Amino acid sequence: MGAGHGGALTARYLPGSTVVHRLEPHPKLVAVLAFALVVVSTPVHAPWAPAAYAGYLLAVLGAAALAGVGPGRLVRGLVVEVPFVAFALLLPFVARGPRVEVLGLSLSESGLAAGGGLLAKATLSILAATVLAATTEPRALLRGLQRLRLPQLLVQILMFMIRYADVVGSELHRMRVARESRGFTGGGLRGLRVLAATAGALFVRSYERGERVHLAMLSRGYTGTLPAGPAAAVDARGWAVALALPAAAACVLLTGTLAG
Amino acid sequence: MTAPPPSLLVEDLAFAYPDGHQALFGVDLRIEKGERVALLGPNGAGKTTLVLHLNGILRGGRGRVSVAGLDVTKRSLPEIRRRVGVVFQDPDDQLFMPTVGEDVAFGPRNLGLSEDEVAARVTTALDQVGMSGAADRPPHHLSFGQRRRIAVATVLAMRPEIIVLDEPSSNLDPAGRRELAEVLDALPVTLLMVTHDLPYAAQLCARSVILDDGVVVGDGATHEVLADAPLLAAHRLELPYGFSPRPAG
Structure with a gap:
């Protein structure tokens, strides 16, 4: 990717x-x-x-x-x-x-x-x-x-985006490789349908990953706010x-x- | 002097998911301080459901869970989550902060520790898993085996009473597997390891418990459990080809 x-x-x-x-x-x-x-x-x-x-x-x-x-x-x-x-x-x-x-x-x-x-x-x-x-x-x-007091939730969403862009990206890449390995070439209406299915699958996978990450966070005492480290x-x-x-x-x- | 309370005590634990699927039917399990226990069982046996009860992510069924003498209740959750360190199967789920150091610091900061104490714990925990010097690196720069060891460090930094590992050896190459085993072997904590990897259980845990269909169906010394071919076969557990269990020397 x-x-x-x-x-x-x-x-x-x-x-x-x-x-x-x-x-x-x-x-x-x-x-x-x-x-x-x-x-x-x-x-x-x-x-x-x-x-x-x-x-x-x-x-x-x-x-x-x-x-x-x-x-x-x-x-x-x-x-x-x-x-x-x-x-x-x-x-x-x-x-x-x-x-x-x-x-x-x-x-x-x-x-x-x-x-x-x-x-x-x-x-x-x-x-x-x-x-x-x-x-x-x-x-x-x-x-x-965070220092500028942007709402915590937005900062956390951005943080997860940065952390997981590559993870989701490589997932997408593996799905593409798997698609092409079975002879998919894209193009045309049929191609669009396959791509839509890929996007759907990726969404479901990312959603499930989100749930697992949330579990892992709760397991380490997450209460809704990200504790910030020392600031210069x-x-x-x-x-x-x-x-x-x-x-x-x-x-x-x-x-x-x-x-x- | 009285003996310390068991690290983990599970009594008659039963649980059904909201959709009606019952996963646990009365589980009893007692793990003494310092014990190393492997939790074996086929897919769908209820292992993950049990693990999620140990730190109170799932509650509300019948029965009781207590960690080093403290019952899991809504009020005790913060302390329970400090005492029980769960290492999930996919390190990418566990490591969500931009850098390794911040991720290891996440738990201690949630405990409200001072920054000096947090920094000390991060250093110690990374040291214990052989990853000192990785604090400033983003997780996606590390190998899978390194990420799994960092995931162990993230719970070590909370000084847990018991560490629960979900399939610790999955997706590791042989060297990564050995490195993780060395790290786990050297940890001075109680260990509960959920796995299908029977040789790994034999290597690291003196005791094994088999869970199937939501109840404990076997419990004993690992070499005895693994030598009981009919028991293993009855619960879809199989030793790898050519492997024969024997008492750890």
């Missing part, structure tokens, strides 16, 4: 010891969230919006450079954006209002601005999240979320370094609002 040695989710992480890697996870999470908030609060129809997007881009690329995250890694991170791109490309065609001619197509002006804005904002936020994912191990992220304190400098990214973005936004 392409899980490789490090596991499907751990593969997002690039080991390193840059200043960004050394930051505790929760200031980084706050920084990325704050950056995304600044980016989305930029008015799309303001004439200075493109300049602001360029400013944000510079800030996030600076952070990526500081973290040693290369352009290839950043571009791969953008793959999750594809559905947004499709939607953003649709907007100029379906939006109302004054229209402009581009290459013989009649497009809505406000649709263009909205679509472009959506695309830019999504791209910028995902770039920041990619830097976070590349410099923070999944379990450190969980620790960060974050000094003012750590917070300052992490929050430099959203602060830079906020400066860009402020400048635009005042000058525009």
